[in-house]
Amino acid sequence: MKPLIAGNWKMNGSLAANEALVKAMLDGLGGQTAATDMALCVPAPYLSQLQSLLTGSTIAWGAQDLSSHEQGAYTGEVSATMLKDFACRYAIVGHSERRQYHGETDALVADKAKVALAHGITPIVCVGETLAEREAGQTEVVVKRQLAAVIHAVAHCTSEIVVAYEPVWAIGTGKTASPEQAQQVHAVLRAQLAAATQHPERVHILYGGSMNAANAASLLAQPDIDGGLIGGASLKAADFLQIVASSR
Numbered sequence: 001m002k003p004l005i006a007g008n009w010k011m012n013g014s015l016a017a018n019e020a021l022v023k024a025m026l027d028g029l030g031g032q033t034a035a036t037d038m039a040l041c042v043p044a045p046y047l048s049q050l051q052s053l054l055t056g057s058t059i060a061w062g063a064q065d066l067s068s069h070e071q072g073a074y075t076g077e078v079s080a081t082m083l084k085d086f087a088c089r090y091a092i093v094g095h096s097e098r099r100q101y102h103g104e105t106d107a108l109v110a111d112k113a114k115v116a117l118a119h120g121i122t123p124i125v126c127v128g129e130t131l132a133e134r135e136a137g138q139t140e141v142v143v144k145r146q147l148a149a150v151i152h153a154v155a156h157c158t159s160e161i162v163v164a165y166e167p168v169w170a171i172g173t174g175k176t177a178s179p180e181q182a183q184q185v186h187a188v189l190r191a192q193l194a195a196a197t198q199h200p201e202r203v204h205i206l207y208g209g210s211m212n213a214a215n216a217a218s219l220l221a222q223p224d225i226d227g228g229l230i231g232g233a234s235l236k237a238a239d240f241l242q243i244v245a246s247s248r
């Protein structure tokens with residue numbers, strides 16, 4: 001399985017900045033055949049722009065969230081069908097910023113993962129503990145509960161999801177989980193997937209949380225770390241490409 005390096009731009013970007021960033025990434029890749037799967041998850045208004053910039057390239061694109069509803073009176077929401085109109089391959093679901101600031105529950109995140117799969121979009125399901133939960137020794141309980149909800153909802157499609165372990169205390173803080181800390185949790189998640197699907201090895205388990213050009217290689221060298229979900233460092237072409245190079 002090729003590693004997967006996915007950028008999460010969060011609420012950053014502009015038409016001009018995106019074009020410069022994506023062109024710098026494509027120039028840096030220089031048309032080489034990719035040994036690593038790559039994706040950029042961008043704010044919904046820019047999906048059309050990314051579609052034009054990336055069609056025919058080795059970089060896929062995706063959204064950062066989607067509605068659990070199909071259509072209708074849900075002001076502000078974006079449906080899976082709309083994402084498909086822009087050929088989205090991925091949608092992040094259950095990012096900790098959505099769980100924290102938008103009150104997303106395990107059940108809602110599971111519904112979103114299910115809807116994404118039903119529309120041929122690969123959900124990148126984020127799980128992760130807060131600092132308080134880690135300090136209380138709750139890390140495994142929390143991530144397993146978060147993943148269990150999704151496994152229950154998607155059932156036999158479990159091998160089609162992507163999981164991202166993102167310790168909340170490591171996101172945007174510059175504090176990365178050590179490779180050993182991350183591997184420990186990834187192994188727990190892999191074992192949980194193994195109980196739910198015959199092909200746990202097909203599921204990418206990404207690490208996310210202050211992954212950068214300097215620390216990526218040691219994290220990606222861990223046996224159960226199959227790639228990265230990159231926030232801040234995905235806004236700089238050179239850093240993102242260095243992480244991609246570290247994954248080979």
Ligand code: PGA
Binds near residue numbers: 166172208211
């Ligand atoms: P970060 O964000 O790389 O800026 O820590 C990762 C994420 O939240 O997906």
